[in-house]
Amino acid sequence: MESGVIRDSGKRAPHPLFGDEHEQLRDSIDRWVREEIAPNVDAWEEAREFPRELYSRAGELGFLGLKYPAELGGQGGDAAHDAVWAEELAAAGASGGVGAGLGAHTGIATPPVFNFGTPDQHERFLRPAIKGERIAALGITEPGAGSDVASIRTYARRVEGGYVVNGSKTFITNGVRADFLVCAVKTTEAGGHHGISFLILEREMPGYEVTRKLEKMGWHSSDTGELSFTDVEVPEENLLGSENGGFHLIMANFAWERLLMSLGAVGGMRRLIDATVSYALEREAFGRAIGHFQVIRHKVAEMATKMEASRALTYQTLRRYAAGEDVIREVAMTKLFTQRACVEVADECLQIHGGYGYMREYGIERAVRDARLGPIGGGTDEVMKEIVGKQLGL
Numbered sequence: 515m516e517s518g519v520i521r522d523s524g525k526r527a528p529h530p531l532f533g534d535e536h537e538q539l540r541d542s543i544d545r546w547v548r549e550e551i552a553p554n555v556d557a558w559e560e561a562r563e564f565p566r567e568l569y570s571r572a573g574e575l576g577f578l579g580l581k582y583p584a585e586l587g588g589q590g591g592d593a594a595h596d597a598v599w600a601e602e603l604a605a606a607g608a609s610g611g612v613g614a615g616l617g618a619h620t621g622i623a624t625p626p627v628f629n630f631g632t633p634d635q636h637e638r639f640l641r642p643a644i645k646g647e648r649i650a651a652l653g654i655t656e657p658g659a660g661s662d663v664a665s666i667r668t669y670a671r672r673v674e675g676g677y678v679v680n681g682s683k684t685f686i687t688n689g690v691r692a693d694f695l696v697c698a699v700k701t702t703e704a705g706g707h708h709g710i711s712f713l714i715l716e717r718e719m720p721g722y723e724v725t726r727k728l729e730k731m732g733w734h735s736s737d738t739g740e741l742s743f744t745d746v747e748v749p750e751e752n753l754l755g756s757e758n759g760g761f762h763l764i765m766a767n768f769a770w771e772r773l774l775m776s777l778g779a780v781g782g783m784r785r786l787i788d789a790t791v792s793y794a795l796e797r798e799a800f801g802r803a804i805g806h807f808q809v810i811r812h813k814v815a816e817m818a819t820k821m822e823a824s825r826a827l828t829y830q831t832l833r834r835y836a837a838g839e840d841v842i843r844e845v846a847m848t849k850l851f852t853q854r855a856c857v858e859v860a861d862e863c864l865q866i867h868g869g870y871g872y873m874r875e876y877g878i879e880r881a882v883r884d885a886r887l888g889p890i891g892g893g894t895d896e897v898m899k900e901i902v903g904k905q906l907g908l
């Protein structure tokens with residue numbers, strides 16, 4: 515123990531959101547990531563993809579259907595189980611790319627199929643997705659419509675027995691290898707909030723084309739695709755939810771996506787701070803461990819405070835969300851705060867690692883690049899502030 519410093523025992527009462535079952539899940543995700551993912555992350559980043567088999571492996575372990583009912587092949591868990599999945603993937607070091615690829619499948623593409631799908635859609639899409647046999651993606655963003663989702667232009671013209679779709683999507687996580695795309699389309703000429711629907715597009719459908727795999731700043735092992743649709747014939751039974759009711763689906767999905775991103779940021783910060791404290795105790799300069807310089811100690815204290823504040827805010831919003839409360843404002847605040855905190859913490863951790871932080875082998879420079887997506891994806895910081903401001907009556 516350091517002279518004059520009394521450290522607490524580290525014992526904490528369990529958070530009321532999580533019981534023994536959740537803690538066991540936390541341990542098994544941690545073990546899986548450390549044993550089967552973390553050792554391969556650098557190679558997969560280099561290859562610009564992780565193996566497709568990772569989905570079936572995750573499905574085999576039950577991780578792709580944690581909150582879905584057993585009748586559909588899921589684990590029958592709750593929102594807190596999926597929360598543990600999002601946080602621990604990041605905390606155990608799965609990398610932003612693997613987290614995004616698996617997370618887009620479990621966190622944003624399959625939930626609308628479960629929440630709004632018919633029994634037939636559950637069988638055709640959700641059941642194989644839970645097994646990791648069919649990979650899912652969510653397609654909302656277009657070259658001309660990102661933050662302003664209501665202005666999408668992909669148009670699904672009504673024909674007998676279904677729709678004919680023309681248009682394009684961009685920045686779609688899993689877009690290159692997805693077997694099906696939960697896709698936002700206009701179903702009225704005018705579009706807008708009241709003219710959006712969701713169709714499930716399947717990659718074998720004639721006219722469905724992956725036009726580009728995009729190169730990115732980070733998340734290298736995840737695929738991010740650009741897609742185009744030319745006269746794609748989509749049968750009636752692939753309409754998800756009600757016609758022209760898609761804006762509600764988008765908003766419901768965003769809340770969950772933003773919470774999952776917040777949990778990922780909390781997990782990522784935990785990992786980075788732990789690694790940085792260990793480094794600061796080992797690395798010596800001017801005859802002492804750098805962690806014993808007051809400046810470094812204070813940086814770590816600030817980062818740990820940001821992480822704890824992020825965790826407290828995230829868990830509180832998650833608890834209220836799971837209780838069915840209307841938490842639009844809180845979700846936007848949580849996403850805004852946690853993503854910014856994670857960018858700042860990652861950058862400070864890199865600084866404490868000095869030149870080694872800039873080198874690839876420590877993984878810190880990758881964390882900085884991966885974290886930078888947080889204030890953009892799932893709705894930008896500016897959009898979050900708009901939501902909060904409007905919710906406050908401005």
Ligand SMILES: Cc1cc2nc3c(=O)[nH]c(=O)nc-3n(C[C@H](O)[C@H](O)[C@H](O)COP(=O)(O)OP(=O)(O)OC[C@H]3O[C@@H](n4cnc5c(N)ncnc54)[C@H](O)[C@@H]3O)c2cc1C
Nearest residue numbers: 652653654655659660661685686687890891892893894896
């Ligand atoms: C790696 C990656 C993965 C992604 N995965 C998916 C996916 O799987 N599916 C999907 O559908 N989308 C995905 N996206 C898209 C993502 O959700 C959008 O990039 C994001 O919503 C922002 O849209 P945009 O990029 O078009 O930016 P724009 O909307 O063009 O915004 C540009 C700038 O203008 C600001 N701005 C816009 N409107 C306002 C306003 N009203 N007030 C103030 N400022 C404003 C923005 O904050 C931003 O700073 C992904 C993006 C990336 C980069």
